């Protein structure tokens with residue numbers, strides 16, 4: 001029943017790729033101004049809003065939406081739900097791409113990006129950001145290792161280097177063989193490390209804004225924030241897997257994996273339920289629920305966020321809904337949007353630094369963010385096209 | 401047992417990736433910082449300020465800052481807000497209905513327990529023994545978390561530069577205090593509205609001013625306790641609330657209290673991360689063994 005994963009090997013330069021390249025190109029133009037003429041030339045950042053969408057979307061949402069990697073790994077490898085194994089490799093690949101882009105986005109946002117390594121040498125233990133930086137860095141390494149088997153599997157035993165480098169074919173093959181063995185033996189260690197590291201920085205992202213009690217709105221300023229960030233990240237893990245799998249099915253002309261996806265979707269309501277319980281419990285306990293109905297932008301934003309979380313919770317409890325590919329996809333989108341809006345609320349919409357500062361992202365900021373998204377999609381396409389990521393399907397409607 | 405446990409600890413800590421967080425431990429266990437009466441600071445008396453902006457000019461000269469004009473002819477230095485080029489600024493508060501007005505000097509408060517220091521990812525902002533909060537541009541990587549953290553929105557960023565750094569008031573620490581000179585702004589003030597001195601003395605001066613003219617002043621020294629205490633104090637006219645001068649009613653606890661205690665609790669002695677690691681490892685081991693047994697019972701057709 002379970003087939004091995006294989007590279008797709010489809011035609012690479014399609015119209016969609018051209019669209020992606022267009023967005024990347026636009027981003028590059030704006031990036032030129034960012035790096036050579038300063039932030040003021042293309043961003044709307046200000047002393048009151050030193051962090052804009054590059055932090056709230058590219059970093060905060062990027063990390064949360066890459067949670068598919070560690071949640072799937074935990075379900076499949078740690079909790080032994082082997083039947084979802086086909087979903088693991090694509091999830092691990094997207095997580096790696098996601099974190100890679102987060103790291104890249106951070107470099108765009110840092111004033112002195114070439115000092116990024118300072119976080120390794122100059123330690124400030126009281127800084128939440130310091131902890132986030134370390135965990136993200138280490139998790140990116142772990143993700144790279146978790147993706148190695150796919151690379152090794154692809155090239156092991158058939159390395160063919162060009163020209164005189166051909167002499168190195170055999171040693172390289174031997175090396176890959178050894179690497180394969182070592183990876184098989186040590187992978188368990190990295191899988192657990194990945195989950196622990198994810199717990200660490202997913203929650204710490206929620207601690208970040210707690211340093212600003214007078215700037216962040218009460219609906220989001222809560223000591224429970226780290227736990228809420230963690231549980232919402234866990235909740236969005238499977239929806240991201242569903243989202244990606246559904247799109248991959250559509251764009252790569254593959255057979256839908258609805259059965260598999262609706263199976264794994266069964267876990268979503270319990271994750272969402274936990275999150276909602278904590279969230280509403282916290283608001284009620286702190287007595288700030290009324291703020292949601294005060295007619296302010298923040299109040300409305302909170303209500304939308306909460307409904308986007310709550311709807312899929314109720315819908316996905318029903319097996320009939322889960323079994324329907326379209327509904328499943330829509331529910332997944334709802335959870336994803338909920339998490340994205342939540343991160344925006346915490347980092348932007350719920351922030352009032354006083355002094356009459358306000359912020360709306362500029363064209364340049366949006367263009368660069370879109371370029372990151374496009375770059376991510378392109379990397380995914382390259383990944384599944386040339387590496388054994390997606391499970392091989394019986395070639396009934398597409399002659400190979 | 402001890403040895404194996406320690407070995408496990410080491411391996412998990414090093415490769416499991418929580419080693420870095422070890423430093424969080426000692427730093428976070430600290431007590432609330434007590435203000436040091438011998439540190440330097442300033443007293444800004446809004447009731448005495450006449451709005452001449454001599455301090456603003458002196459600051460620009462001292463720190464060689466360019467002028468900023470908000471007027472069309474760009475002849476005058478007329479910043480509207482503190483910025484990367486304006487470390488201190490005299491602002492006017494005016495309430496036409498009640499017919500009251502007051503000037504207030506904006507600048508870094510040189511907090512006793514600075515939020516910016518707690519937040520900075522690399523420790524580029526540090527409280528100095530002389531009382532100033534010093535910024536090290538060499539260390540900084542421009543993440544701007546200090547700007548998010550500062551409750552007074554003080555740190556500024558050089559938005560117009562290709563390689564920007566943070567700028568803010570230095571309390572003239574290196575340029576003047578080190579040479580036994582008072583801050584440039586306090587020296588320039590013709591109205592006695594900026595007093596430079598040691599924190600303890602400044603509090604006494606402030607209190608005696610309030611006592612001498614209780615009808616003139618709000619009976620409160622802003623900065624004595626706010627956000628854990630600051631080294632820059634404010635006095636305000638009776639009819640002008642501090643909040644309307646951009647000095648909000650902040651709590652007496654440092655703003656970094658919550659983040660630091662959360663960080664501290666999570667990473668205390670590595671216990672939580674290691675516990676999670678161990679539990680997950682246990683579950684994984686159990687599930688794999690069960691799978692292997694099942695496979696053997698079936699005749700070993702599974703390959704893993």
Ligand code: SF4
Pocket residue numbers: 507508509510511514515516517533549550551552553554555568
């Ligand atoms: S006022 Fe802001 S920048 Fe100045 S020491 Fe306090 S927290 Fe730091």
Ligand code: SF4
Pocket residue numbers: 519520521522523524525539540541542543544545546547566
């Ligand atoms: S911008 Fe510089 S000084 Fe401010 S927190 Fe980041 S590294 Fe520290």
